[in-house]
Structure formats: C-alpha cells, structure tokens
Amino acid sequence: MYSDGSSTTHTGASGVLEGSRRGDSTIQVNDVHKAFGASKVLNGLTVEFADDAITTVLGPSGTGKSVLLKHIVGLLEPDAGAVRVFGQNLWRVSETERFALRKRFGVLFQDGALFGSMNLYDNVAFPLRKHTDKTEDEIRDIVMSHLKEVGLEQALDKAPNEISGGMRKRAGFARALVMRPDVVLFDEPDSGLDPVRTKLLSQLILEMHREHGGTYIVITHDIPTARTVSDYIGVLWKGRMVHYGTADETFGSEDPFVRQFLAGDAVGPLGMD
Ligand SMILES: Nc1ncnc2c1ncn2[C@@H]1O[C@H](COP(=O)(O)OP(=O)(O)OP(=O)(O)O)[C@@H](O)[C@H]1O
Ligand SMILES: [Mg+2]
Secondary structure, three states: OOOOOOOOOOOOHHHHHHHHHOOOOOEEEEEEEEEEOOEEEEEEEEEEOOOOOEEEEEOOOOOOHHHHHHHHOOOOOOOEEEEEEOOEEOOOOOHHHHHHHHOOEEEEOOOOOOOOOOOHHHHHHHHHHHHOOOOHHHHHHHHHHHHHHOOOHHHOOOOHHHOOHHHHHHHHHHHHHOOOOOEEEEEOOOOOOOHHHHHHHHHHHHHHHHHHOOEEEEEEOOHHHHHHHOOEEEEEEOOEEEEEEEHHHHHOOOOHHHHHHHHOOOOOOOOOO
C-alpha cells in the first residue's frame, strides 16, 4: 500500500477472503440497522470487506447503498449494530478520533463534489493544504502526479463547471487519492457517464488500484463496471448484504436473485417494491 518503507503485498483474489473472515479486516459492518422515520433502510446488514482488493456493491436503486457508504465513513450512526474501521468502533470513539479515522478514507462522491470556486489544481491540492504541513513545492509534485494519472494535467486551471462530467469524476478521483488513503470509497463513479467514459473510468479505477493498492469499495448498478473492476462483489437487497463473494463466484452464482440482478431480468424473485 502507500505506507512508505513497508513492504507491499497485493494479495491475490484467493487469499483475501480468508483474511477478511478472520474478523480483522479494515472495514467491518456488523448487524447494522438504520431507519429514517418509519422507513427501515438497513436491516441487520453484516459484511466484512476484503482488504487490499476491489469490492463492488451492487443493488437496486433505493436499497441503501449510499446509506451504507455513509455509515462506513461515519456520517450516519447506526440505530443498532456496529461499524468498525481500522479496528475501531466508529461510535465508541470520541468525535475527534472519528474525524481522524475519516481522514484515512478517500471518498469519491457521485458528482465528484468539487469546490465550484476553485480550479482543478486547487481542488486536488485542498486536502494537502488543509491536513498536512507540506510545502507548496511538495504539494505541486503530488498534485501534478495525480492529475497526470487521471489525464487532467492540461486542465489544471479549469473550473469544475468548465469541464465534462467524466472529467469532474476523474478530478474527484485524483483528489480522493492525494492523502494516500488505505481505503477509497466510490459512490456510483459511473452514473451519468456514457458507456465509453464508464469503461474508461472503470479502467482507471483498476489501474490506480494496481498502482497504489488499498481497499476499494465501488458502489454501482452498472454490471459491466462490476465485471471490469471487481475482485469481490457484494449484493445489497432490502437492507441486507444477501451475497458476498469473489467476482467469479458471483457471476457463476446459481442463486436466483443474484442471477436475476446480474442479468437485469424483469422476471424473477426481485420485484419493484
Ligand atoms: N438522510 C435521509 N433521511 C431520510 N431518508 C433517507 C436519508 N438517506 C437515505 N434515505 C432513504 O433511504 C433509502 C435508501 O437510500 P440510498 O440513497 O441508500 O439508496 P441507494 O441504494 O444508494 O439508491 P441509488 O442507487 O438510487 O443511489 C431511500 O428510500 C432514501 O429515500
Ligand atoms: Mg445511492
């Protein structure tokens, strides 16, 4: 991973799940319940995400994918159950500690969530200026290398409203990576993109993971994206993780719900309600 000096191991798809089942993986969600008023969204959701791998979380619209992501980053508190990140229960630590844990995540929100008043360079530099005491020279090296990786070094002085949706997502991705996070979370990185740009973004996610390692969680309902990037796939339905397995296992699954969802079939156990 990023930690300077320490050895880098990228565990292949097989070894990872065993590790994640030991109960020591970086992100553990245990029997989480969450309701908004009368509407129960998470319903005893349990999952341990495989470390140093890309997991995609698939699920129909409105099923609680974004709510799950907000629990992982500590923006929402469970009504019951626990979310442990980096070995800490997010809601058994002080607010300061929770904030410190949150800083270890890179998050790519749906629209890139860039600051409209700043150009791309300043957007990507922002976390470094805010959370580190690096000099502007050091910041410049980091920002330029990331902008280059996402193919935006020519657009660094553009404002977010001067560039396309795909470019905004790539800039958001660069910004999510500058703090060298161990965990990167993506909420529908592909939404609103045409199929070609979706494919390019998937490839970029894969390349960046190869380059930097880390635990990636990608929320999507795009099956081709899941096919391209996943080491693991979790399927969320009605507030529970009804399936979690390697990509091969999942695409070969006999489970009627998983099959219906992956095939996008209208007929099957999955209804509109
Ligand atoms: N802060 C909130 N207050 C009230 N209800 C909420 C809140 N956040 C989410 N919900 C509700 O929780 C349910 C799940 O929402 P969520 O955004 O997690 O769905 P999703 O699976 O991400 O869907 P999509 O694929 O469309 O993004 C929805 O019914 C939504 O209206
Ligand atoms: Mg969502």
